[in-house]
Amino acid sequence: MKTAQVYQDKIIIKQMDDIKLDGRKGAIVKVLGCGLCGSDIVKFKHKIVHNGAVLGHEIVAEIVDINSDTDFKSGDRIVTSHHIPCGVCKYCKHGNVSMCEHFKSTNIFPGGFSELVYVSEEHLQNVAYLVPENMSEEEISFYEPLGCCIRAIKRCKLKAGDSALVVGLGSIGLLMAEGLKAMGYKVFGCDLLEERIRLANSQGIEAFNSRNLEEFSDIINKKTDNFGVDAVFMTSGADKAIDVALKVIRQGGKIMVFSSTPNNNGYPNNEIYYKELTVMGSYSPSPADLKLSYELLSTGKVNVKNLTTVYPIDRIQEAFDDTITNKIFKAYIKL
Numbered sequence: 001m002k003t004a005q006v007y008q009d010k011i012i013i014k015q016m017d018d019i020k021l022d023g024r025k026g027a028i029v030k031v032l033g034c035g036l037c038g039s040d041i042v043k044f045k046h047k048i049v050h051n052g053a054v055l056g057h058e059i060v061a062e063i064v065d066i067n068s069d070t071d072f073k074s075g076d077r078i079v080t081s082h083h084i085p086c087g088v089c090k091y092c093k094h095g096n097v098s099m100c101e102h103f104k105s106t107n108i109f110p111g112g113f114s115e116l117v118y119v120s121e122e123h124l125q126n127v128a129y130l131v132p133e134n135m136s137e138e139e140i141s142f143y144e145p146l147g148c149c150i151r152a153i154k155r156c157k158l159k160a161g162d163s164a165l166v167v168g169l170g171s172i173g174l175l176m177a178e179g180l181k182a183m184g185y186k187v188f189g190c191d192l193l194e195e196r197i198r199l200a201n202s203q204g205i206e207a208f209n210s211r212n213l214e215e216f217s218d219i220i221n222k223k224t225d226n227f228g229v230d231a232v233f234m235t236s237g238a239d240k241a242i243d244v245a246l247k248v249i250r251q252g253g254k255i256m257v258f259s260s261t262p263n264n265n266g267y268p269n270n271e272i273y274y275k276e277l278t279v280m281g282s283y284s285p286s287p288a289d290l291k292l293s294y295e296l297l298s299t300g301k302v303n304v305k306n307l308t309t310v311y312p313i314d315r316i317q318e319a320f321d322d323t324i325t326n327k328i329f330k331a332y333i334k335l
Contacts (some may be wrong), residue, residue, distance in 0.1 A: 002335070004113035004316045011113075011317045018116055019109070021065050024123035029061035029071065034112035035141040035308070036319055036331035038172055042260065044320060056112025056333065057082040058144050064116075070124045080119055080128040081290050082108045082143045087128040095155075098283035100146060113316060115335050126287045131153045134299040138332045139297065145172060146302060147293035149179040149258075154289065155282050156231045156254050158185055165189070165220065165229045167244050168236025168259070169196040171307065171330040176233050176258065177205045182301040188229065190216060190244065191236075193326065203303060208223060210244050212307035224313040228253065231327045236261055246271050254278040308332040 001018045004011050022029055035058030043049045072078065085092050086102035093305045097103055109118045119128065131140050149172070158164065162185055164175045169191040170330060177200060180187040189200045190210035200207035207222075210216040220229060228250035234241050237259040245255050246268070272279060283295070296302040309328040311319040319331035 002313060003054050003110060003115070003117040003122055004056075004313055004333075005051075006049050006055060007051050008047070011044070011320055013314060013316070015115070015282050016110070019118050019210050021067055021118075021328055023067070024118075025069075027063045027066040027068060027124060029059075029117050029119055030064050030245055031059050031061045031079065031115060031139060031299070031335040032077070033137050033310075033332050033334045034059045035145070036323055036333060037145065038170070038259075041320065041323060045324070054111030054114050054278050056114070058141050059108065059112040059117060060131060060141050061117060061119075068121055068124050070121075070128075070167060072124055072128065072130075072255070077131040078119075079131055079140050079143045080108070080123050081114075081147065081285070082106070082123075083284055084122050084126050085286060087178060094218075097286045100198045101282070112333075113313065113333060129294050134300075138310065139304050141308070141332055142175060142302075142304045143290065143293055143297060144285070146175050146179060146297060146304075147290040148172075148283070149176040149317055150292050150296075151285040151289040152176065152233065152256050152258050152282035153179055153185075155280060156203075156233075156256055159255075160184065161221050162186070162230040163224055164231040164233060165245075165248055166205075166233045166235055167210070168234070168238070169193075169200050169242045170235065173233075173235035174200055174203065174205075174307070174329075175302075175304070177207075178203065178302045178304070179296070180233075181205060187241060188220060188223070196329075198327070207214060207319065212242060213247055215246045216244070226248070231256060249275070249277060251275045252277070254280065257281045310334055 007273040034056040040055040046116035083103045084106045092097040166173050166189045169189045177189050189207035197207045231254040232245040233256045235258045308330045322328045
């Protein structure tokens with residue numbers, strides 16, 4: 001089977017032996033396509049995976065062999081996530097599912113950028129769904145990343161009528177804004193790239209250029225009765241995103257960190273202390289978050305039409321390069 005594997009600073013197409021069930025519970029699926037996630041980019045750029053690793057987890061696939069107690073059958077087209085919490089450990093009981101050791105140990109094998117993938121029985125029972133007939137592969141591939149956004153939104157525990165700002169309107173930022181809008185909150189967005197700002201506005205999200213921070217802050221203040229926003233979702237890893245967040249957050253507000261910053265400069269303690277800010281992080285979704293993601297996508301409450309650029313797997317390196325240089329919005333790799 002064909003796979004795309006990481007080797008130093010390149011993604012190389014290599015053949016592997018076909019994987020088989022060999023008596024295991026679960027399914028072998030033929031990957032139809034896989035979204036390219038920002039975490040894949042980070043792992044590749046910063047060389048934090050071993051040579052030979054197969055990245056990718058936002059898969060849409062067709063079952064070709066199955067041994068399962070679920071209702072799935074050969075020929076079904078499914079979408080699935082890659083991690084599953086145990087539900088009973090200390091982390092799970094406190095809502096920190098991403099920290100669960102079982103969550104970290106579960107995965108699809110060998111990775112989404114592969115012609116064939118093994119999906120365990122546990123995946124089929126907890127995080128796999130049929131592809132809705134009204135949706136394209138590319139659209140439903142947002143199932144897992146939207147689940148990540150939903151978990152971040154839930155963790156903020158916003159109240160009805162609250163406002164939020166999304167800093168950074170790349171694919172995950174726009175998805176976060178769409179999720180906030182679908183869940184009933186007033187949402188603003190900001191970025192430095194005009195094409196992203198135009199796209200967000202076309203999706204019904206009030207978006208602005210934040211290059212001139214004072215001017216941008218005045219806009220947000222006018223739109224929030226001079227309070228500032230109740231929450232800021234930092235989906236940009238740029239250090240200056242911290243300055244934007246601190247400038248427009250209201251006293252007592254919440255800052256959700258949903259990205260890594262290259263220099264890890266942190267937050268000024270005095271800002272957090274005197275404004276009584278809550279700063280928190282969010283990483284990966286629970287099965288409940290994924291269920292809501294599936295519902296929002298399949299009912300059209302979150303719009304992800306025409307957001308992806310499709311690349312055949314033989315051009316996966318180009319997809320990585322184009323994503324890194326912001327030539328495209330979101331890549332979808334066809335197998």
